[in-house]
Amino acid sequence: DAGVTQSPTHLIKTRGQQVTLRCSPKSGHDTVSWYQQALGQGPQFIFQYYEEEERQRGNFPDRFSGHQFPNYSSELNVNALLLGDSALYLCASSRTTEKLFFGSGTQLSVL
């Protein structure tokens, strides 16, 4: 049983570009959450998707958007990248409010 998989593992972009990160949840999980972890901080909640809809959103600007597909996989899109968007982006899946299973993350560097 594959766990949560994320792609790509590393990504380098320049300011102003757009990026799409992908996540496949653990089998049987219907909820996908995205987190940003900057250096020295705990994971910060970006948003959560359930039944293809954004159910909850953290304190992130509209440049951060997402999508969930019928197979429960999800994408995180960031437009107009800023240097401060450089971080580890973690995807986590769960069944509703149960414990999260995390992917290994996508390390995004914005130059």
Place this chain on the structure above:
Amino acid sequence: ILNVEQSPQSLHVQEGDSTNFTCSFPSSNFYALHWYRWETAKSPEALFVMTLNGDEKKKGRISATLNTKEGYSYLYIKGSQPEDSATYLCAFYGGGATNKLIFGTGTLLAVQP
């Protein structure tokens, strides 16, 4: 803004020492408190999900307690081993408008052989 605070920020102990750290969270609208262990170069892994005031959970040498009325949880590690070295994160799950997991900044534990 809801705050989840963890202390200490980091901890260095010798192999065999027992240790504990604290997670403080809002005492209102409580639904669950999660503990995760995050080893370097790996994904965070769930240790416990605690929902009831007074709850105690145990997994091997690691245990946790929960006080929802005063808004804190303790994580204990008995006889620390080098493989326990990791960042330990707690996360608060509230109901209503806070229906999302809010993480603390973690406690970095280093166990020296």
